[in-house]
Amino acid sequence: MRSQNLLLLVIVLAPVLGSLLLPLTGAVSARLRNALAILLVLAAVVGSALLVPDAMAGRTQTFRADFGLGINFALKADALAVFMALASSLISAIILIYSTGYIAHYANQNEYYLMVVLFLGAMMGLVYSANLILLYVFWEITAICSWRLIGFFREPMQVLRADKAFLVTVFGALAMLLGFVMLGSQQGSFDMPSAPISVALPAAILILLGILSKSATLPFHTWLPDAGVAPSPVTALLHAAVLVKIGVYVYARLFVVSYIPPEGFATLVMAVAATSALVSAGAALLEHDMKRIIAYSTISQIGFIFLGLAAGNELGLAGALIYILAHGFAKGGLFLCAGIIEHGTHTKDIRQMGGLLKTMPVTAIVFLFCAFSVMGVPPLGGFFGKYMVISAAINSGHLVLGLVFLLGAFLTVLYLLRLFNMVFLGESRGLAGPEGTPVMVGSVVVLAALALASGLAIYWPALLANQAASQMLGIAR
């Protein structure tokens, strides 16, 4: 077991500390730096993958160093954490490979790779952390990284948006920190309890504010569409793989596994998520900026994930996890496709596009498949997630909220196809970009293939997700 515990440490520290080497490496050779960055992320992927057998067997790995005042460096790898880590690191790895093509012509590449890898490392730390303060530390590191990354192109508007995203998420995070302090005072330590304890409503609400702001859920969502000014791999990373899932994950970690939220809290979350899903889906239908549409779509889909988690039954939890995975692949793919399109046409306004199917056939098909997954069309992964969370909501007796989500799902179909229509179909409006570089197209094809595989081979991810769900509830009940 000792080696497994150290493995846990390596998964977290390798990207976090390794990322600091990247600018130095970059001074020597750009290729070396890129290779090292990919290597670091792959370390996280492989490390998490090595933890899967233990997680499947229901064994929990821990690493622990006590610091005093209840602030401890405590890592824990249960099935939930392993699932989440594997999903996010895998997507991040693909996005990073894509970046090597996308980012190659811009300045500040050292900073880019530093931030992306640090981001992933922080995500790993967050996922595995078993201490509230440690979790908060990693939480905010991701905020720093996203701030730098959103403003990557340095245009005034982009920097402004980066600041906005940072401020909104930090506002939420600080509320959450206050909630953590309340919890810490209540239980005398910031370690997450091994057996769930109940949490008072004020603390729960404060923590929820943080979660909502990070997961870009109403009413803290508007930073996410605005953050679309970032480079595409970043938006993919932010929206799809890592950032917005953090909030969802922490919800699962805290309010399902570690603490018992007060009566009616789950319904509140569901209602917020439903409103969020509906409002953002509606906004996506009117928006003209390609990336903003996809971002609104993310907000909307996050609502579905919350629905599954808040439903609280095993089906909902497993569904939410599968949704996280499937949505990660699909949304990552969509953003990277958007990146290819933007790269080729130098615009994000879909009113200026059209007829790109001819010049970008592969991108179009990949785009379509990823969109299918988000819509919940079998055999792609999104189908199972969507069915499971909606079913879970109905099973938990929230029929009306379920119907709101049904409406949200309708709108999802509409806005994604509208987007496809405007971009790829119809007459070309003079913008006919070429297909992306082989690395970029290859990456999106891999993502689309994963989106497909996550549906066709649902059996295996579902095993882990189910194990996680039952472990979560097994602890909670």
Add this chain to the structure above:
Amino acid sequence: MSAIMMWAPILIPLAGGLLVLPMRGKSGLREIVALLATLANLVVAIANFNSVGTWTGQWVGHGLDIVLLNYQFSAFILAAAASFALLVCLFCFRFMREKTSANQFFAYMLISLAMVDGAVLADHLVTLLFFWEGLLITLMGMIAIGRPGAFKTAVKAFVIVGISDLCLMFGMAMAGLASGTLVMSKMHLPVTDAFNALAFVLMMIGAIAKAGSMPFHSWIPDAAVDAPLPFMAILPASLEKLAGIYLLSRISLDLFQLTPESWLSPLLMIIGAVTILLAVMMALIQKDYKKLLSYHAISQVGYMVLGIGTALPVGIIGGIFHMINHAMYKSCLFLTGGAVEKQAGTTDLAKLGGLARKMPITFACFFVAACSISGVPPFNGFFSKELLYDAALDRHFIFYIAALGGSFLTAASFLKLGHAAYFGKRSSEHDNVREAPITMLLPMLVIAAACIFFGVHNSWPLRNLIQPVLGARLEGHDFAGWPHSMRLVWLTVAVLAGAIMNHIAGATVYGSGINAVDHIHYAPLLKPIYEQAERRAFDPYEIMLDVAAFIARGAWSVDRAIDWVYNRLAVGAAMLGSTFLKLLHTGDYALYVAWALAGAAIVVWYMVS
């Protein structure tokens, strides 16, 4: 029954489809592969015909398993689907030969077949849904490879069917909760309470939308124009009808216990009646071979929904019988349309004419199928319609009148179509038109023969295929043979005669077949309505888009309002405070001293008190 045989109807076409997909060019190999796959599928379907078996596999967990069940009803649908697929495939052997996208067409068709087979075999709601929705992608693909611009129609089809499938998903989840299981053969829900009724309605939406009933129909006429013709013959005409009505029957018979007393029964019947009338009204005025047929494909669904909606054995039997009949004559009609398109180069009725001489066999097939759809005895359509009339009259005469009116207009429109395409004056462009090749004729002939066989010898399909579906609910009835009520038959004949007279009168007045129904088209009250309809004012798709846009605008304003809070309000409030404080800082040291002294005074006062 072995697992291999159980899975074969799904895997064989799927493998064939995947094999065909990369075969670009015009090698001819892909046609052969497709043909072999469909043939093998038919063989399997026939081999499985009388066996009963289940297969269960663990899948997602939480009771979301793969459960397949092969029993009488599904075997019947499988066999029918396999037959149509084989015939359409044969038809395409020549029809698609020159098309570059033929590999995609065959692949999508085979995968669609696999999906339909899977959906029909499924005995678990999620398994069903998986295959059911899986059809979406191939549906979209098949339309998209039609003429340029067809992708938009494909998107429209996808949206409509996709949304109804989401309803189905939701309904399934509700039904699963209500019954505590997702295994279809274990579900028997009453529809007395609101929850179950809602579940039923949602699932019904999924079923009838797949079948193409109103208000989920509007993509079909568009697809008729844009998609490759065999698509119409295989999906909207046969496979989707089979699947849709199959599911509708399953949910009405097994999953829910639909009774005539339930308010859901009239609901279904109203949907059916409205679909019959409105769609046939639209069919009547069409000036395009394929588009006219496509409206009939909608209209005829109305009969089936009406029949099943009666919740009477006779109606349900009639509905299912009509389903299989419709699949036959409608695919035959579409194939004749395909033959005409292929040979004459157009399907515009204004440009066609006098083809009966040039393409006698095609015309013969058309004649048989047209008689069938119009309900002319002794073709198969007549017998299923009589059963439906019987059932409709049993519930309320208004439904009967609607059904009969539909028949009148159906007959009128086919008289118009036949007259315009096959008779009348011959266009000089079509001098070189010759009969279609044998691979195209053969499927038509087979189906036409089957139409006659199912009509003349209707006891075979009814007794062997359809009545067993109902099982005990049949209550000993036997609907085979000549209709029981001669009164209804005479009424039918009278209506048909009326249609013929109407046509003769119209054709005489206007001088051509194509304009034979103009007196209806341009009737005082109908004319503006028709004009609106032609402009798609009544297209539910457009209405839905408007509603969605309305919701979206509301959502958008909420979103902007929230953004305003961040971008303006929060910033503004902070700035206001900042500005106010800044104004206080004049830079005057006396003022600062005064503050300090005042502060000190307060502190000292506090300390003292």
Add this chain to the structure above:
Amino acid sequence: MRSLLILLPLAGLILLNLPGGLLAGLALPAVAALAIFEIVLAVYLPTAAFPALEQVQQLLHLSTPLDSLARVLLLSIGIVMLASLLVLHATVKAQRRRFNVANVLLISLMGMNGVVLVHDLFSLYVFLEVTSVASFVLIASSGEDTGLEGAFKYLVLSAVATVLMLSGVAMMFLFAGSTDFSAVAAALQNNSGQLLLKIAIGTFGCGLLIKGGLVPFHGWLPDAYQSAPAAISVLLAGVVTKVSGIYALFRLGISVVGLQTFSPVLLAVGALSMVVGALLALRQNSLKRLLAYSSVSQVGYIVLGLGCAGMGGPAGKLGLAAAIFHLFNHTIFKTLLFVNSAALEQRTGTSDMSVMGGLGSRMPITSTSSAIAALSIAGIPPLSGFWSKLLLIIALWQAGLYAYASLAVFVSVLTLAYMLTVQRRVFFGKCREDLLSAREASGGIVLVEAALALVIIGVGVLMPYVMNSFLLPLKGGF
């Protein structure tokens, strides 16, 4: 050994000014050596190395053991002095002025060391004045009108502070018969109900609040910081106000009057400073002025922690530890930010942010270090500022001061907002055309920036070590 901290600057001052200017060239190195000596001494306090020194120590009444608080301050003084010197070296080229400023820096150093070391209210006051006088001179040392104005405002408010403190000392002396801390503390204990003593505490405290620049006693501070030459604002913001205002307040509270007697005042003043400072910082065009208001705000946090310490109990101890920790952190990051501003001033000739933009690509180290400091000041983990704020919030919460805890949390958003404004307007963004030729600041400044940034990260990341070896003992140390 400690007595050297007071004696050596004085000796240095005399040696440097020996007739003939023999050692005049050694002015900067001498101050630097003293600063390093101070750092070494603060970290590693040797015991009774030389008997002779021990005697001097006793003579100077400095025998009371040095507590952690004093050591933290000595360390800060050394670090900031060194930073200030390097900046001075980089920004002031005229030999004569360098020499003069170095001399006054020595006086300032001696004054601050005295403030930290003495255990007598009156001596405290005298050394405060030494520090202040040195500061006036330093602020005005550029000779420009704005510098004079800033120095003048500082002077006027310092005079007010002097009056308040002196009257306070006098009243306490009346009862204690001595101004020694322990004697005054005993007298306060014995005459707890005395009106005069309460007034004395109030007035003395207010004097210190003026020195510390807390709202509403802060009027002098923005002008002084803004108008002082770069090197001097580093020193002022980094350590002078901390020592002369905040440390003295700590000392008064801990060693003399007992924090509980005026903790509500501290809490209120701290909270007010926190909010007002942050709000004012939001709309400043001058980087230095912005940083000055930011100082007001951050000092508010420290005082809030001190107020929390007055609530007693374990939470109070934690609050004290947090306040001291934040004091140190603030010294480091505020010094760094002012060094950044000096770097910018060196290359752009101004501290007006409206003419800057996109300098991140031109001045990478300045930019990066400033981002690190900004994030630290806003309390973003894993940087040092986060931990002190976290401890502070925990302490406030556990002391039952929920409103103050929430306020402290949410002022962090404002802090982040104005710090992001700085980042956006100065570094993060596209480089302005007219600044394309800007280069990274000169070596000394860059060295300071890098070193301080590393300290911020190091303290943040090695928090466990800091906490176990430093903060937890600190908490129990009083």
Add this chain to the structure above:
Amino acid sequence: MNALDVVLVAALVVSATMTVMTARLLRAVIGLAITSAILTMIMFRLAAPIAGVFELSVCAGLIPAIFISAIGLTRRLAAEELPARQQERLRRFWPLPVLLVLAIIVLTQWPLPIGLPDSQGPEPVTDLSTLLWNARPADLLAQVALLLGGAFAVVMLVKNVGREHE
């Protein structure tokens, strides 16, 4: 109360009045220093040597140093402005000496009834040098530093200002 005391108090009043009423800042500072020195002597006479030492440090050493450095920052009045200023000060502060004299008379006749604590106080030390070197050496060092600071202020600032004016 002997003659020396009377002389000291009288000198105190005179120097304080002069300090307030002069229009020249430098003179005012000198006046202040003198006043403080006289006050120190009075305190010694009153057997309050520590207070005397404080007074000497603060008012004779420290504050003048501060003020001189402050004066270094100011602009010198032109010669023609001076009489007008002097007139104005006299007009504003003429009651001051009168009040001062009145206060002395009143306070010597009717002392204020303030209840001060019975301070045990330190044992009286009469030797000033002992006091300074043994009791408050730190203060002394600080005083030195302060004086030096004042000196540097004058050196730096006055020169600077002067240079600007040239």
